[in-house]
């Protein structure tokens with residue numbers, strides 16, 4: 001990572017860019033490298049375990065993740081371009097939060113195991129067989145690329161309550 005990195009703006013719900021579908025990346029060039037470096041830097045600064053391009057206002061189909069963002073000595077920054085879930089199995093429920101959904105977390109039902117294919121930053125095909133937190137993280141981030149948020153997976157009543165809460169939070173910030 002270069003030393004000129006800056007924290008990028010993280011778009012939050014209800015920003016429209018979070019509802020757009022990201023476009024497949026056809027060229028892994030300097031611009032994309034700059035984007036993913038910036039995304040990793042922003043993710044570690046937050047800190048968060050994952051970030052999708054939509055969240056920083058880009059519609060390139062790319063996600064970054066690291067399940068241990070706070071442990072500087074063992075950081076394992078991962079970049080996945082054009083990720084696709086090709087197999088899914090089982091179900092699991094866990095508490096999720098999102099850097100784009102302020103002041104909220106909720107239990108979300110996901111597949112327990114996923115097989116994800118994509119391309120790494122060097123252009124090599126990458127296949128990830130994931131379970132546990134990684135499986136949840138990958139499903140959450142790939143959702144972002146499809147314009148979805150974890151709050152789309154909760155009940156409409158819970159979502160309505162969050163919208164009400166958010167309105168209050170935003171009004172108090174003005």
Ligand code: NI
Pocket residue numbers: 097098099100140141144
């Ligand atoms: Ni998120």
